Amino acid sequence: MPALPSAFSARLIAWQKNHGRHDLPWQCSRDPYRVWLSEVMLQQTQVATVIPYYRRFLERFPDVAALAAASPAAVAEAWAGLGYYSRGRNLHRCARQVVADHGGRFPASAAALEALPGIGRSTAAAIAAFAWGERAAILDGNVKRVLCRHFGVEGWPEAAAVKKTLWALAESLLPAADCGAYTQGLMDLGATLCTRRRPDCSACPLAATCIARQEGRQGELPAGRQRTAPVEKAASFLLLTDGRGVLVERRPPAGIWGGLLVPPEGEPEALLADLGLAGHPWQALAPVRHSFTHFRLLATPVLCRLASVPSAAARPGREWLPLERVGTAALPALFRRLLVGLGDVGEAL
Template sequence: MAPFSERLLEWWRRHGRHDLPWQHPRTPYRVWISEIMLQQTRVETVVGYFDRFMQRFPDVDTLARAPVDDVLACWSGLGYYARARNLHAAARRLVDEFGGEFPSEVDALAALPGIGRSTAAAIVAQGFDRRAPILDGNVKRVLARHAGIEGWPGRSAVERALWSEADVRTPDGSPADYTQAIMDLGATLCTPKRPACSHCPVRADCMARRDGRQEELPTPKPRKNLPTREQHFGLLRDADGRVLLERRPPTGIWGGLWCLPEVAGGDAVEGAERLEPPEPIEHVFSHFRLRMQLVHQRIARPDDAVRDREDRRWRTAEEWLEAGLPKPVRALLERL
């Protein structure tokens, strides 16, 4: 039987994905942006964002020089906004410390904001065509099934076993193609539900297929019930229909984005005209569910309490849609 990597590469050359936008050209910068965008986000969603991001920030120097607000605005809707802030911070360090060039060593890349070991390896493998084992979500699933590794991959011992399997299987030749191939296998055949085992190029020695455990592996994360938090937000509009938004603190949920101001409940602004509020908005984060109760008011004339300042601004809904906004706030302003 041919080695794992040879069977996988032969399959990929005939059936893999060869038309993803970050593959043409496959530069370290483009691979980096795509890898960060693909964290927690599906390829179908990322493609459009990637193209727009490349038009606005075609290289690391442009990204480093841009205001972080512009980066967040271009990212708006992708979620997990710390990724965008880290991109901006890493771009500045690449310019300051490496002259705008990407280092070709995993350790040097992994020291940059927002770049973990697997992402750094993906940049080295695909951007420089150098051998560097990766272990993203798709690869974890492929290896857990093929090697029959039990346990939730988030546990240290399980992760170490998966890294060992990734290293053993990664070939010296064609590392860029192999890296794309194993990601494609997980994305298109070795899927979380109903994997297409009959078409898999490495099915002959897959432990999960042998034992009928494809749906059991990898072991899922222990489930926890998400708590619900309720918070009141002020939907404040002036006589011209403009909306007041405030910039969130740099850390925490929606860090650095423009958002409706939080209020303690009741009236956001004493004496303002109370309007019919929109339905509450629910938004799910990784650790809790947020229920946004909206206090809708019209203010005849903004006073000192709600006047424009650096972290608080009145703008029309159309103008706000050009800014970096949390997804539920963007949806609300689009309805306005």
């Protein structure tokens, strides 16, 4: 028999208080700015990855007013490496909207939060539950997995009909009080026990009523999507260097790597001709695969070493980035990895 909603939430809250996570850096505060920042960073990103970014971001932008006043380039730099860059851009837009429309204070309800850029229904509920204890249901990837397994919900959780069922279930399970601990408990359970692979059912507070456990179907639930082969795109990127710096271009705000610094993309010969370097020798390095939400990129770095900085590097939208700044500049992680040590590679050519 599935658990009654009250028994489900009571067991989860008791477990969270005794065994859940209590020492994450954002858990020491109910400040909506900090809660919001952590929730946005944690979308699609693991806790261990988020922690150093969260700390550095707060040092640089201690409150929503500081973030709103920052330049897009400064925000992109602080976000670089976290991936899913539209989140960083929306974060900035949201901060500006909170300052412009709400006097610098986050509106204190899940419904009002959801109207802000980059805050979906689940994120709005999590912020409202943690900052103000609001009774609002969350439904992120971890929670979907817990609910599908515990209640034996069939079908791919992202399918509209399945998602609707899961939202209704999530709403029905909300406790009358202690919504912050309950919400944290759901998140903790999904992250630490009811993991994607090898869930630790023997330690789970919901084990007695879990359908997946009773039927031995933890590996089947939640159901996966009917897979189609991912689209793969190929592109070349010119790594033009004098051993001390490298040419990068600022991407337009929308689209892949929006607002970040990226080496010029295109056919090497055409790029070199455009830079006034037609016929200059270059060398293709080993291609690198990188996955985006909707496609996979096969990126071929093309190394071209020069004796001095070309005058075309000074055109608008371009920068000659010193190699010692590669670790902190607003570069996507893929290029940061490629450009680290470029000085050595360049010297060897």
